[in-house]
Amino acid sequence: MWRAVVSQPLDRTSQTEQLGEIDAAAGEFWVRSVFQMPQLGHNLSAFEANRLFMNVDGQQFLDASFASQANIDSDSRSVIVGDIDADGDVDLLVGSVGGGPVRIFLNHIPTEHHKVRIELQGTSSNRAAIGARVVLRCGAKTITRDLFPANGFMGQSPAELLVGVGQATTIDRLTIRWPNGELQELEDLPVDQNTQIVEGREGYQSVSF
Amino acid sequence: MPVRAISRAGVPHLQNQLMQCSTAAVLVVLLVSCRSKDSTLPVVPAETGQVRNSPESATLAIEKQEHIWETEHVAFELEQKFGRTLSRALRERDGDAIQAFCRDSFEACLPSSETHARHDLGHVEEDRKDALYGPGSVHGAAKFANYLQTYFKHFDEIDKVTCRVLDLHADNNDTKTGYWDVTLYLTGVGKDRQQGFLEFTSEHLLRCYFTSDKEIEIGKILDRWVVGYEVRRRASSPLFEEATKQAGLEQIDIPDNWTVARDKVRQYHTQMAAADFDRDGFCDLAFASSNGRWRLLRSIAGEKFEEVTDECGLPVWADEEPRSRSVRDQVYLATWIDFDNDGYPDLILGDRLYRNQEGRRFEDVTDRSGLVFGYNPRGLVVADYDCDGRLDLYALYQLPRTTNRDGAPGWVGDDETGLENHLWRNMGDGQFANTTELSNAGGGKRQSFAASWFHATDDHYPDLYIANDFGTNVLLINQGNGKFRDGSREAGVSDYATSMGVATGDLTGDGHSEIYVANMFSKMGRRIIAHVAADDYPDGIFQQIQGSCAGNRLYTADGGESRYQEISEDSGVNPVGWAYAPALADFDSDGQLDIYATTGFLSFERSKPDG
Numbered sequence: 001m002w003r004a005v006v007s008q009p010l011d012r013t014s015q016t017e018q019l020g021e022i023d024a025a026a027g028e029f030w031v032r033s034v035f036q037m038p039q040l041g042h043n044l045s046a047f048e049a050n051r052l053f054m055n056v057d058g059q060q061f062l063d064a065s066f067a068s069q070a071n072i073d074s075d076s077r078s079v080i081v082g083d084i085d086a087d088g089d090v091d092l093l094v095g096s097v098g099g100g101p102v103r104i105f106l107n108h109i110p111t112e113h114h115k116v117r118i119e120l121q122g123t124s125s126n127r128a129a130i131g132a133r134v135v136l137r138c139g140a141k142t143i144t145r146d147l148f149p150a151n152g153f154m155g156q157s158p159a160e161l162l163v164g165v166g167q168a169t170t171i172d173r174l175t176i177r178w179p180n181g182e183l184q185e186l187e188d189l190p191v192d193q194n195t196q197i198v199e200g201r202e203g204y205q206s207v208s209f
Numbered sequence: 210m211p212v213r214a215i216s217r218a219g220v221p222h223l224q225n226q227l228m229q230c231s232t233a234a235v236l237v238v239l240l241v242s243c244r245s246k247d248s249t250l251p252v253v254p255a256e257t258g259q260v261r262n263s264p265e266s267a268t269l270a271i272e273k274q275e276h277i278w279e280t281e282h283v284a285f286e287l288e289q290k291f292g293r294t295l296s297r298a299l300r301e302r303d304g305d306a307i308q309a310f311c312r313d314s315f316e317a318c319l320p321s322s323e324t325h326a327r328h329d330l331g332h333v334e335e336d337r338k339d340a341l342y343g344p345g346s347v348h349g350a351a352k353f354a355n356y357l358q359t360y361f362k363h364f365d366e367i368d369k370v371t372c373r374v375l376d377l378h379a380d381n382n383d384t385k386t387g388y389w390d391v392t393l394y395l396t397g398v399g400k401d402r403q404q405g406f407l408e409f410t411s412e413h414l415l416r417c418y419f420t421s422d423k424e425i426e427i428g429k430i431l432d433r434w435v436v437g438y439e440v441r442r443r444a445s446s447p448l449f450e451e452a453t454k455q456a457g458l459e460q461i462d463i464p465d466n467w468t469v470a471r472d473k474v475r476q477y478h479t480q481m482a483a484a485d486f487d488r489d490g491f492c493d494l495a496f497a498s499s500n501g502r503w504r505l506l507r508s509i510a511g512e513k514f515e516e517v518t519d520e521c522g523l524p525v526w527a528d529e530e531p532r533s534r535s536v537r538d539q540v541y542l543a544t545w546i547d548f549d550n551d552g553y554p555d556l557i558l559g560d561r562l563y564r565n566q567e568g569r570r571f572e573d574v575t576d577r578s579g580l581v582f583g584y585n586p587r588g589l590v591v592a593d594y595d596c597d598g599r600l601d602l603y604a605l606y607q608l609p610r611t612t613n614r615d616g617a618p619g620w621v622g623d624d625e626t627g628l629e630n631h632l633w634r635n636m637g638d639g640q641f642a643n644t645t646e647l648s649n650a651g652g653g654k655r656q657s658f659a660a661s662w663f664h665a666t667d668d669h670y671p672d673l674y675i676a677n678d679f680g681t682n683v684l685l686i687n688q689g690n691g692k693f694r695d696g697s698r699e700a701g702v703s704d705y706a707t708s709m710g711v712a713t714g715d716l717t718g719d720g721h722s723e724i725y726v727a728n729m730f731s732k733m734g735r736r737i738i739a740h741v742a743a744d745d746y747p748d749g750i751f752q753q754i755q756g757s758c759a760g761n762r763l764y765t766a767d768g769g770e771s772r773y774q775e776i777s778e779d780s781g782v783n784p785v786g787w788a789y790a791p792a793l794a795d796f797d798s799d800g801q802l803d804i805y806a807t808t809g810f811l812s813f814e815r816s817k818p819d820g
Binding site for chain 1 (some may be wrong): 461658
C-alpha cells in the first residue's frame with residue numbers, strides 16, 4: 001500500500017504497475033489497486049496488537065502492552081473505559097472486527113493507590129454535569145479532570161469521574177467548575193469512596209466502594 | 210516504544226565514541242545522514258489543504274519508484290528469510306547458527322559500557338541501555354555469536370522473537386554495489402524464572418553484503434553489526450485479565466470478520482456505548498451493528514450481561530422489510546444522552562431516539578425530536594455546547610464511497626470532498642434543532658471519523674477537536690456566543706494525516722488538556738518515505754505523506770498556551786499502528802492519565818506477509 005501512497009499521493013484510485021521482482025514463493029505479492037487487497041484476502045496492517053502506555057511522569061510513557069493481556073491483535077476498533085465491575089478501577093471493553101467482537105478486560109494492576117469516584121449532579125447545569133471540570137488538591141499534587149463521555153471511535157465511554165490520587169489518603173480540596181461556569185469548593189474529602197455532590201448544595205454524601 | 214530511533218538518542222554517543230573506533234565510523238556517519246530526515250517532525254505548511262495539485266504533477270519520478278521497488282523487495286527478503294532464521298537462532302540460543310551469518314570480513318561493535326535509564330511504576334518496570342563504545346569495542350564473529358547467544362539469558366520461556374527492518378539503504382543509493390545498511394529492530398517476549406512477563410526490544414545497525422535473494426536465504430551476509438540501544442521491561446503479574454466468557458459476551462451476535470465469508474468482511478460495523486441506564490450502580494451496554502441488529506445489555510451486578518432489548522421495548526427487528534433494514538444498515542449509532550435531564554440516560558440506537566422511562570422501558574420519541582441522521586454517521590459526541598443546561602449532539606459524517614467526486618480523491622490533502630458534520634442543539638421539550646450553519650460548526654467538507662469535546666480554552670464552554678481521514682483535522686473554538694471559530698491553524702493541531710480517532714485529557718498534569726490523535730504508524734511506510742524527500746513533490750505533499758505513516762500524535766499546550774507542541778515521538782506514544790480508538794484513563798490510579806489504543810486494519814492469515 002505504501003508504495004502506492006508514495007508513488008501517487010493525490011490519486012487514491014490509481015493503478016500501480018509492478019515495477020520490479022516479486023518473490024511469490026515466499027508470499028510477496030502486488031495488487032495494482034490497493035482497494036483490491038481486502039477482497040483478495042491480503043493482510044494489510046494485520047495482526048497489530050493494541051497498546052497500553054503507562055504514564056511515567058507526564059512526559060514519558062512506558063509501553064506496558066506486553067504485560068497487559070489486553071494487547072490483542074484482533075483488528076480492534078472501539079474501546080470503552082469504565083468501571084465495569086464497580087470495584088473502583090478502570091476496566092476495558094474492546095470492540096473488534098475480528099477474533100471476538102466484544103471483549104472485556106478487568107483491571108488487575110497490583111497497586112495500593114487510592115482513588116475517588118466523584119458523582120456530580122447538575123441543577124442549573126445539565127443534570128449529568130457533562131462539561132464540568134474538577135481540580136483535586138492532595139498535598140503537593142494537583143489533578144485536573146474534565147467530565148465528558150469520550151467517544152474515541154465508534155464507542156462511547158460512560159460519563160464518570162474515577163480519579164486516582166496515588167498515595168494520598170485525603171483530598172485536601174476539591175474545586176468543581178460546573179458546566180455553567182459556577183465554582184464550588186469542598187475540603188477534606190475521604191478517598192476510596194463514591195462521593196456525590198449536587199450543584200449549589202453544600203457538603204457531599206459518600207459511600208465506600 | 211519500538212521505534213525510538215538510534216538516530217535520536219543513541220547516535221550522538223555512537224558518533225563520538227566511534228571516532229576512536231575507525232572500523233565502524235563510516236557506517237555510523239552514513240546512518241546518521243540517512244536517518245536525519247526522520248528526526249525532524251513534519252512541519253505543516255501554512256496553506257494546508259489549499260494545495261491544488263493535479264495527481265499527475267505529484268506523481269513520483271519513475272526512477273525513484275523503481276528504486277523503492279527494488280529496495281522494498283530486499284527488505285521483504287531480509288525480513289522473511291534472514292529475519293526468520295536469525296529469530297530462530299536467537300530463540301534456540303544457537304551460537305553456531307549466529308556465527309554462520311558472518312562473512313569472513315565480519316566485525317561487530319559491541320558496547321564497552323552503557324548509559325542506563327530506569328522507570329519503575331511498581332507494577333511494571335523498564336530499563337533502557339544506550340551503548341557506549343571504546344577502543345575495545347570491535348570484535349570478531351565468535352565473540353559476537355556469544356553475545357547474541359546469551360542475549361535472552363533472562364528468559365525462562367521465550368514466546369516470540371521478531372526481526373523487523375526499520376530502515377534500508379543501498380550503499381551510496383546504488384543497489385548494484387551489493388552493500389546494504391540496515392536498521393534492525395529486534396524484539397523478544399516471554400517469561401522469566403519467577404513467571405514474570407518480560408519484553409526486550411532493541412535496535413541494531415547492520416551492514417550486509419549480498420548480490421541475490423539466494424544469498425540472503427543462505428544467510429552469510431553480515432559484514433558489520435553495531436549494537437544500539439536495548440530496552441528491557443518486566444511485570445510480575447498481568448495488568449488486566451480477560452473476563453469475556455464469564456461476562457457472557459463470548460457468544461454475542463455481532464459479525465466477526467474472522468468467521469464470515471470474505472465478501473462479508475467489513476472495515477467497521479458496530480458502534481457501542483456504555484451507561485448505567487437503570488441506575489443500579491453497574492454499567493450497561495448498547496450496541497448497533499451494520500447487520501441491522503440493535504441490542505441493549507443490562508449488567509448483572511457487574512459480573513455478567515443479559516440482553517434486555519425486547520424487554521425494554523427496543524426493537525429486535527425480526528422479519529423486517531428489506532427497505533427498512535437497509536436504512537438501519539446505514540445508520541448504526543449507539544449513544545447515551547440524558548436529553549430531558551431526568552437522571553436516566555436516554556438512548557440513540559440505530560437512527561432512533563428513545564426516552565428512558567426510569568430505567569424500565571424505552572419510548573421512541575424520534576419523530577417529535579426533529580433529529581434526522583444522514584448516511585452512516587461515524588458517531589455522535591455529547592456535550593452542552595451553549596451551556597444552557599441541556600445536552601446537545603454533534604454528528605460525524607463522510608461521503609458514501611459510491612458517490613462520484615469531482616477529480617480523483619487523494620491519499621493526502623483531501624479537504625473538500627467530504628461532508629459537513631451536524632450540530633444539533635437541544636431546544637428543550639424533547640426537540641432538537643440543526644444549528645450547524647448558525648454556529649459555524651460544520652468543520653468543513655471532510656471525512657470525519659471521531660471528535661472529542663474538551664476545554665481548549667480557559668472558559669467553561671466546551672471546544673471540539675475533529676479527527677478526519679485523508680485531510681486535515683479541525684479544532685473548533687467555542688466563542689461562548691453560540692458560534693465556533695476554526696482555531697486549528699493558530700493552535701498548530703490541524704494534523705496532516707489519516708486520522709481515525711481522538712482522545713483528550715490532561716496527560717502532562719499541568720491542568721490543561723492534551724489532544725491525542727489516532728493516525729497510522731507503519732514501519733513499511735516509514736521505510737519507504739526515507740527514500741523520498743520534499744523536493745520530489747509539489748509543495749506540502751511530502752509532509753502529508755510523512756504524517757500519514759508517522760503514527761499517533763500527542764499535542765500539548767504547555768501551560769495553556771494557545772499554540773500546541775507535538776511531542777508524540779519524544780513521549781513514545783506514536784508507534785501504535787493502523788490506529789482507531791484511543792482512550793485515556795488512570796489505570797493504576799497514580800493521579801496520571803494513561804493511554805489504551807486500538808489498532809489493526811484487516812487481518813486474514815497469520816502466516817502470510819503484510820501488504
